[in-house]
Amino acid sequence: MTLAHKVRARWIAFKPKWRGLWLGHFFMSQQKIGGKPMQEDIQALQTIINNSQHLVFFGGAGVSTESGIPDFRSAQGVYSQDLGRNFSAEQLISHSMYGKYPQLFYDFYRKHLIYPHAKPNAAHNFLARLEASGHLDAVITQNIDTLHEAAGSQGVLKLHGTVDRSICQECGRVYDLNSFLDAYDSQGIPRCPHCGGVLKPDVTLYEESLNMEVFDQAMSAIQRADSLIVGGTSLVVYPAAGLLQYFKGKYLVVINKEAIPQDDWADLVIHAPIGQVFSQLVLPEQ
Secondary structure, three states, X not given: OOHHHHHHHHHXXXXXXXXXXXXXXXXXXXXXXXXXXXXXXXXXXXXXXXXXXXXXXXXXXXXXXXXXXXXXXXOOOHHHOOOOOOOOHHHHOEHHHHHHOHHHHHHHHHHHOOOOOOOXXXXXXXXXXXXXXXXXXXXXXXXXXXXXXXXXXXXXXXXXXXXXXXXXXXXXXXXXXXXXHHOEOOOOOEEOOOOOOEEEEEEOOEOOOOOHHHHHHHHHHHHHOOEEEEEOOOOXXXXXHHHHHHOOOOXXXXXXXXXXXXXXXXXXXXXXXXXXXXXXXXXXXX
């Protein structure tokens, strides 16, 4: 039985519990895309969280947009801006660009992927509190910012690496974000203060493989989960998006401003900003 069929089957039992607009086999929110979530949606999500023993959160760029970090794949994101160059954003943050045209790579990277003054929003803060209270097993993120950590989350699995770590390609020394930004030379290349080697961000560029140790940890967390909340992601970047196939638990929740194909798999779909949704939740009772 496929995951889609499993979801459809368990909706028969799930349907009577919560009110909403019943479309075929799916519980769909009645608000407009990107609108304010209905109270029934919030109550349904709260019930799932309260009853979960092994809850996992899987998030993407939309989790950080409410902190002022653009969603690269939205209509208003960096990918849509007129860069004034004959390169796509994907090309600019690729391994090939890093190797062949480092000035272009590092210029784009510094301007469009680093937001050192961004602060955690309601989504980051609620997830950190949920983890601290013992009700969240893991945060899996496709983001490279450090907002989950800034909010206090400890169990963060970063599929695409982090901006807060750069490695000298000559001596292997490791630098944090502030040191990396201070290391840019007159040619626009960050160099190791110790040996002069190039500092490469510890992020997964296009054309590079994921850190499979982190990927395996994320896969294991999803396999153990009885509830999985997917938030702020269009689930179009693979292999990260393929992690959903490993979920065999009870409830799959999708929270996103726009509809995505995986809505059809979900037990609960909320089309609204995730920070707005999480700001209305409370921690489960001990």
